[in-house]
Amino acid sequence: MxxxxxxxxxxxxxxxxxxxxxxxxxxxxxxxxxxxxxxxxxxxxxxxxxxxxxxxxxxxxxxxxxxxxxxxxxxxxxxxxxxxxxxxxxxxxxxxxxxxxxxxxxxxxxxxxxxxxxxxxxxxxxxxxxxxxxxxxxxxxxxxxxxxxxxxxxxxxxxxxxxxxxxxxxxxxxxxxxxxxxxxxxxxxxxxxxxxxxxxxxxxxxxxxxxxxxxxxxxxxxxxxxxxxxxxxxxxxxxxxxxxxxxLTGRSYGPLERYRCDDAEMVIVTMGSMCGTVRDAVDTMRENGKRVGLLKVRQFRPLPASMLRDALAGVPVVMVLDRNYSPGTGGILHQELKAVLSGMADGPKVHGLLAGIGGANVSSETIDRWVRDYQNAEPKPESQWVE
Amino acid sequence: MREILILGRGGQGAQTAGNLLARAFFEQGSFVQTFATYGGARRGTPVTASLRVDDQPIRQRSNIEHASAMLCFDESLLEPGFLGFARPDTVIVVNTHKPASAFAGLGDYQFFPIDGRSIAQRNDMGKVVNSALLGAFAAKLDQLDIDIVCNVIQDTAPAKKDQNVAACRDAYAMVRNQDAGGQQ
Structure with missing residues (x-):
């Protein structure tokens, strides 16, 4: 451009x-x-x-x-x-x-x-x-x-x-x-x-x-x-x-956007401004041979359940970045995504990270580190506080 | 991608300076992103304006952790918290009447002191220092055309347009050939 x-x-x-x-x-x-x-x-x-x-x-x-x-x-x-x-x-x-x-x-x-x-x-x-x-x-x-x-x-x-x-x-x-x-x-x-x-x-x-x-x-x-x-x-x-x-404009939008998700071993799922930083992190990790992608959830309500299942079918690991904390529950996107993916034969392991709560800074270097920390970890049911 | 920070206190014009600088780079054809964060949301509390400049669309939406250049409206903000965003090669233009040697103890940075208040006063700008500081800062930023900065000030200044531009050019000329550390 x-x-x-x-x-x-x-x-x-x-x-x-x-x-x-x-x-x-x-x-x-x-x-x-x-x-x-x-x-x-x-x-x-x-x-x-x-x-x-x-x-x-x-x-x-x-x-x-x-x-x-x-x-x-x-x-x-x-x-x-x-x-x-x-x-x-x-x-x-x-x-x-x-x-x-x-x-x-x-x-x-x-x-x-x-x-x-x-x-x-x-x-x-x-x-x-x-x-x-x-x-x-x-x-x-x-x-x-x-x-x-x-x-x-x-x-x-x-x-x-x-x-x-x-x-x-x-x-x-x-x-x-x-x-x-x-x-x-x-x-x-x-x-x-x-x-x-x-x-x-x-x-x-x-x-x-x-x-x-x-x-x-x-x-x-x-x-x-x-x-x-x-x-x-x-x-x-x-x-x-x-x-x-x-x-009309050359700018198309949908309920979800898959960014470099083909053949990804881990897909990062998030919403809002953090998607931009994740794009940068994904590009850097791809350059270094890591098969990582971004799934941007643009339409959260109504939750596009079938599209989410299709988008994540066959993906081994998902890392949800929630810039919200529902007290007593954890990350809201983490919670909702687990419910949507429940029962899938080839569903992913889902990690939930409480990332950038209260506006705490999340840089692309931080995202890269979280990918390394969680790509081989066993998921926990609770969302995890990270920084 | 270039990452630039402007530090000030609420009411001093740091956010405006960030916007004007972004507009100048934009007029030159660069992609820019600038945003200000202010914790206190009141006059006198620290305000940080962040600016990214690149030749392609900017996607990162996070705080700047390592700035290549910093403009500081108030020397009292030069404490370890803010200096943590600088590296040894970071250019720091600071509004002060003191010589650069007064900042030597803060670390191995490239300080360029500029007395924004006296430049503002001699150009009939009273206490409004941001056009002078912008001129001084522009002198130490690569690939930024001072004429474009002045055009942006001329277009956007709400009052005293000519005096604002004169203060900007005055400070630019003072700092242009100054070596790091403040030695003429």
């Missing part, structure tokens, strides 16, 4: 790349509440708005909880809705995240992954969004500012076609505050890619119908079965949308 030939290339942080994506998607409503390290997303959107470059109705309510309440109501009127938060803000929204999914509100949110208190911190750690794994929100984990921009645009396509809220997560600092060359897609191309949101059912004062009425047991159960059916369609939709975006 030659930077000089890319006319739409700008130097942007991950957060500002997300603001650009929001601008290109032309949301009707954006309720936002600031929180470190998400605030630059909000700031850039308000700048765009003040300059007349975004026609969005911006709402700045008194908390993240109220912001999400506004997102749900706006979305159910048929508005395209964008919001962004992080850590404590996302945790405050928890009850409404469940509500949004049940109400089938096709909201798109960016969450900047940051340590939840206590103790206080601003560091990259994915526990905030991973602990929303049971809310039904579709979750993507992004590795770079460019991927965050692309993912927000694709998230609108997926959320609005399937009818489920969708979260794009990127790590504090390593992505959110990392300024890099980012290609900004052409507005007309995004307009074609993302037609106007027009759901079949919406709140309308001329129509005597509402959302969220109390249901009897069997109808409530049926609503969950409907939700399950929609979520089951997400993985195919991620593939379809990711390929379509690839045809």
């Amino acid at each position: 030659n930077l000089m030939n890319r006319k739409n290339m700008q130097l942007l942080s991950g957060n500002h790349a997300v603001s650009w994506a929001a601008r290109l998607c032309r949301p009707d409503v954006a309720p936002l509440y600031p929180i470190t390290p998400q605030t630059p997303i909000l700031e850039k959107i308000t700048e765009f708005h003040a300059e007349g470059l975004m026609k969005t109705e911006l709402l700045t309510p008194e908390s993240e909880h109220s912001a999400m309440a506004a997102c749900i109501s706006a979305s159910l009127t048929g508005a395209r809705v964008f919001t962004a938060t992080s850590s404590q803000g996302l945790l405050l929204q928890h009850e409404l995240l469940h509500y949004a999914t049940g109400a089938r509100a096709a909201i798109v949110m960016c969450n900047v992954n940051r340590t939840p208190a206590s103790p206080w911190g601003f560091w990259p750690d994915q526990l905030d969004s991973l602990s929303q794994r049971d809310t039904g929100w579709v979750q993507f984990y992004s590795e770079s500012p460019q991927e965050s921009l692309d993912s927000v645009i694709m998230a609108f396509a997926i959320a609005e076609s399937v009818g489920v809220p969708t979260m794009v997560c990127h790590d504090a600092f390593y992505v959110s505050h990392s300024m890099e060359p980012v290609e900004i897609p052409d507005q007309a191309m995004v307009d074609d890619f993302l037609p106007k949101f027009d759901p079949a059912r919406k709140l309308d004062t001329a129509v005597g119908a509402s959302f969220g009425a109390p249901l009897d047991q069997n109808t409530w159960r049926r609503s969950r079965m409907d939700l399950a059916e929609s979520l089951a369609a997400v993985t195919d939709e991620t593939i379809r949308v990711g390929e379509a975006w690839g045809k």
